[in-house]
Amino acid sequence: MxxxxxxxxxxxxxxxxxxxxxxxxxxxxxxxxxxxxxxxxxxxxxxxxxxxxxxxxxxxxxxxxxxxxxxxxxxxxxxxxxxxxxxxxxxxxLTITNRYGGVSLIPACERGHVDYVREVLRTGIDVDHVNDLGLTALLEAVVLGDGSEPYQEIVRLLLAAGADPHLADGHGVTPFEHAVGRGQMRIAALLRDATGPRA
Structure with missing residues (x-):
């Protein structure tokens, strides 16, 4: 009782x-x-x-x-x-995953939770974790975001935390290509500046 x-x-x-x-x-x-x-x-x-x-x-x-x-x-x-x-x-x-295979950072990026993303990145959580859908936090911010200022800031935070802008989805499409395809030109510019040649 x-x-x-x-x-x-x-x-x-x-x-x-x-x-x-x-x-x-x-x-x-x-x-x-x-x-x-x-x-x-x-x-x-x-x-x-x-x-x-x-x-x-x-x-x-x-x-x-x-x-x-x-x-x-x-x-x-x-x-x-x-x-x-x-x-x-x-x-x-910090490595435990939800039913989609994602760590807590990924749904926060999908939903545009800027303050949470900023704070959780300080914990050392894996910024490049790939979920069962083949998406990283950076990809989710682009693919499931709307390109608005909160998502732009999330992309800045992820890149500053070392997120790999070259990591493509399961179909080989990069975050930059997704951003261009969705008309998210400010995010595309951030990704273009971060991408550069592969090491």
Whole structure:
């Protein structure tokens, strides 16, 4: 019963109820029907105070649910820098991948989460990780972005962090070629300047 109360409280962001449930012995690794833990529920809804309580109680930032999400991975989807900072001291596995084979950086680039991308790149996460769709963070920013200023800034950040502009998708199309094909001329210019001849 306490476990169910903890899951519900975490999902709705009731920090007082979460603290009480944890104090009274609820399992911080309890699972709902989709195998989501209280910390994953809190992370998905960006309930930062709840996450702080759970992390202090030893909750696992790498606990996988039935969709292959973890508390850490969902921060890339929400783009919450505050949640990322709460989870980092808990020791998230930066190499863990979602159901598409991507690390947390990739969905953040897809969704245009500039502040998150800037912060997560400081963790040493693999900037050139290739997901199961054959896409890197740089490719996702171009292929799934709209070329607007947030995506331009993400491309700048990725390149500054050492992203390889030569890495093509599974069909051999480079980020530059994708940008040109989508009319993203400012991003194409950034990539052209970064590409140069191969070493």
């Amino acid at each position: 306490r476990d169910e109360e903890l899951l519900t409280a975490a999902a709705i962001g009731d920090a007082a109820a979460v603290r009480e449930a944890v104090t009274e012995g609820a399992d911080v690794e309890a699972r709902d029907a989709r195998r989501r833990t209280p910390l994953l529920l809190a992370a998905a809804a960006d309930h930062v105070e709840v996450a702080q309580i759970l992390v202090s109680a030893g909750a696992d930032p790498n606990a996988l649910d039935s969709q292959h999400d973890t508390p850490w991975l969902v921060t890339g989807v929400t783009g919450s820098v505050a949640m990322m900072r709460v989870l980092l001291p808990a020791g998230p596995d």
